[in-house]
Amino acid sequence: MYGIVNKAIQELIETQYGINTWEKVRNNARIEDEIFLSNQVYDDTVTFTLATSAAMVLSISLESFLIALGEYWILETGQRHYNHYMIAGGANLKEFLINLPHFHTRIKLIYNELRPPEFEISDIKENSLRIHYFSTRTGLTQFVVGLLYGVGKMFNQEIKVMVESVEQDGNIHDVFLINW
């Protein structure tokens, strides 16, 4: 996984719980890196260990931490790294979500070593749609939920996300029903 994700975890903890807490999380995860390079590819275990350690140090569930990280990713990391690029993703929530598959295709090309998930949109209605999420990684469903909530907040719109999981061809295929 790209260092930008680990960096997001670090920034989230440092800004919201302080540097000392981050040090605890890092020590607890036995990660020696003090700086993560955004464009450097790190082993997935680094990210998962950091997330698990953070949940432990903060005494919250891993799911709760991933949701928080998802929101932080959109509202802070994304804004900082892809600000205008993200805004250009759509003029409103619905357009942004519909453009999500195209947007992600572009990202995949930018980060050539990325194993990004793929998205499909279906059941587009006035106030709801379904997002189909395909990933080779397990355990990031709640991260996606957090990302979606973050998108809602980016457009100042309250949304509801319902997870409808389906497994397909041995890959993870999560279905999210989003209402706004």
Add this chain to the structure above:
Amino acid sequence: MSNEIKVLFSKLFPFYFSINEDWKITSAGPSLTKHFPSILGNNFKQEYSPLSLIRFTDSVEQSNLENKLVVLKKQNSNFVFRGQFIRMNTSLFFCGSPWIYEMSDLTNNNISLSDFSLSDNTVDLLQLIQLQERATKEIKDLYNLYIQKNRDLEVSQTRLKKLIRATNDLIFEIKEDLTFSDVWIQSEKNLSMPKEDFIGKHVSYMFPDELGQTIIRSLTEVFRTKEALEIEYKSPSPDTDEWHTAKINYFNINEEISVTVTVSNITEKKRHQLKLETSNARLSTLISNLTQGVLLENSTREIVLINKKFCEIFSIDLDPESLVGADCSNSAKQSAFLFKNPEEFISRISEIIQKREMVSGEVIEMSSGKILERDFIPVFSNSLYLGHLWKYADITARAKAQELLKITKEKYENIIENMGLGFLEVDINDVIVGTNKRMLEILDYKDENNLLNKVASEVLISRKDKNIVEKEIEKRKKGKSNLYEISMKKRDGTFVPNLISGAPLFDTEKNIIGSIGIHLDISKQKAAEKELKEQTELALKSVEAKQAFLSNMSHEIRTPLNAITSSAALLEKQHRTKEEIDYLSIIQDASKSLSLIVNDILDLAKIEDDKIELEKREFNIFRIMNSIYSQHRLIANNKNISLTLNIDSKIPTNLAGDSFRISQIINNLVSNGIKFTENGGVIINVGISKLKAKKIMISFEVEDTGIGITKKYLKDLFQPFSQEDSSVIRKYGGTGLGLSISKKLIELLGGKLFVESKKNIGSKFHFIIPLSVSQVNETVPLINKPIDKAKLKSSTILLVDDNLVNQILTKEILKKEVGEVICFDRAKKAIEYLKSNSHKVDLILMDLQMPEMDGIKATKVIRKEISINIPIIGFSANAFTTHVRKATSAGMNDYVTKPFEIDSLLEKISLHLSLSHLPKYYNRMSLLKQVGGDHSIEKRVCSSFVQIIESKWEILINSHIDNNHKTFRSTLHELTPSIKMFLTPTHVDYFNSIVQKSKVNLLEINNIELNSFLNVISKTIEEIKKCID
């Protein structure tokens, strides 16, 4: 142009537009129209300007643009387009996209990714470039961090070197094969060989023998466990007494394994440690034996020290020493159940530990009822927290005593408050330090603060009372309580009288620290007292005025009357013509009438003022009734009416009561009966109504056949000065006082007067009174002794009277009966005479009211100053009981009122002449009465008395000398009945005063008093012995 082409252009170039030959825009892509909705139909040249050398002048031909790559600036916007013009038929198509300089252009121009063709990578490339820029920056940051870390490392190394130089410690680096790889030391002088020579040498080279073996074992252990280790050892050299430590730390730096051994000289520390251990041992012993529970914890809440008492309080059944090192972090929860409020106990302990502030004297209650006092002392050393000390003391007894004291205090405060008493407390300087609500009310203050801290004597005391208060304060300062009255100054400056009970206040050292006063507002009592005093004074003045009037009237009438009757009596004894005798008779009758009227008026006044005092003496009713009968029989005969006396012969002859008043009543009723009866007569009936052993009810009836009384008048019959009508007054005379006086006297004697009457038929007055039956045989001739004429003839009478007429007349009457009469008109002259001639005088007749010195004063001088015991008979026209009492208490033996009857005066003189031979101390008369005049009984009783006195005599004296209160009192108590029986009333009074004093304190009776008393007793015995021999 076909629609298919337009759709194709729209997909590939969403910002495309086409222009016709007239330069007008005829079609446009969806993204262009989205941003510029009114672009269609507009002139291209006006909408766009070229950012190149080409100018859209009028001369420019469309052919100039064909197949050219152009950069166009959209007028009135920030849009810049890059693309190519392509000719299709008559239209020129612009195929291009917006040029993005920066990613912010997207948002500034409100462009979204969907505005671009899906195949357009312009934006993505730009984003990629930006991300690369960011990545470069991050690498630069990482490089800077690396540089910084390197610098930090250098600084650390420098500091380490400095540190090593600053310490005396010796530091070796040793490899796994136990050879030295490096040595750090302050100075190589401390090494036995050059530093370089150590490198590669085995450890045993530096540490030989037993110490070397210990170190080698420790090093092997550290390499195995990878845990640091410290050993302490004494220098093996016998010449030194030094101690060292070797701290062994394990290092794995980049898989290169080694240990460092830091050798430090701790000799000094060791010495201090030894001292500290000794001091700790002493402290531990002290704390172990403390009566308070003590627990010392270190900063991590492990027990450093705990004593037995603490274990007892917290019910820990373990040896205190075994608890050292135990973790206390959970102890509050474990022992909370011992306390009345466990949750509060836990939270408070947690709070105290968190705050790390000193707590002192905190009181907590255990569920067993015990009260504990808790102290918490945090221990810091140079702001470093070392731990804390808990101290628990069992203060149950003290707390209960305090609670009791509080309850008692509240009780007394409530009592004081409820009793409506004010309370004022001052310190030693008279400064007010406390008060209560009632005190503020009394002084009309609303706020206590207006009084507190002020000097009481300045704020609350009037000038006139300051001396009193100062004296009382002095008393209190000496520790005495006191009770006094003063006026307290109120807030408005007026005064309110207070009764104050003051008491001093002491501290625990018994020093006086102030005083308290309990104040009672006595303004109402004072007002009532004043009113009562005024009323009493008024009443007394009124009574005095009345008494003075009556007294003067009585004296002024009686004095000349005495002269008249005395003269008449003297004249009567001479030979007179019948006419002269008749006139003398008229004078005497008129005098008697006048005397009776004066007596009646005085009696009535006495009765109304409640001044009548009944006497109780033995009398013979037969003799009295016969006397009355004799007096009235002649008058009845003269009126030709009958007078009959019927008296029951069973009535005892020895009755006791006021015979004088009984005679007065019967005389009055008989005299009235005779007065108002013209025909028929008057009958007197005396009988027994009821008889008991010592009591008798005697009924008296006086019945006449006189004019009778109308029914209408009967109700006013007993009113003073009342008579039926004026004709009666004219015909029968009289004052109308007789019946009124009789009725009241009967009531005083315990009876009631009844009357039955019918007009012109007659009247019957009857009454019943109680009388005592006396034990003394009436035959004993002690009081009503007949006149001893021989004794009179042989006696000398001293007469003192300032009224010369009366003096001459009295002397004339007396000298016919007595041996000699010596006269003086002034008491002083009589006293002077008596001083040297008392033996010549047998009896003194003393007038009371005289100039210079009255009879009362003269009697006192005779009795006390010149101690003459001759009988003195008071002799005065003052007939009030008060005068009689004054006379007897001054020392007179008897009293005669003027005008006197000669026989009555002679009777009294005769009596006292015979009594004057009676003993002074021994009350022989009283005893003889009690024994019925039997001298043999008197002798027996007296012998017994002498025996008793003699047996108790020594006991009484010795108990007084030994101050044996109990024996003295009990002996006096045993003697009391005998002494009262044998001593005269005056000496009995003296005896009683001694008895009273002995009840309080024996020391109250001094030796002089006791000797006087014993002298009286011995004199009494002497007299008794004389009488009975």
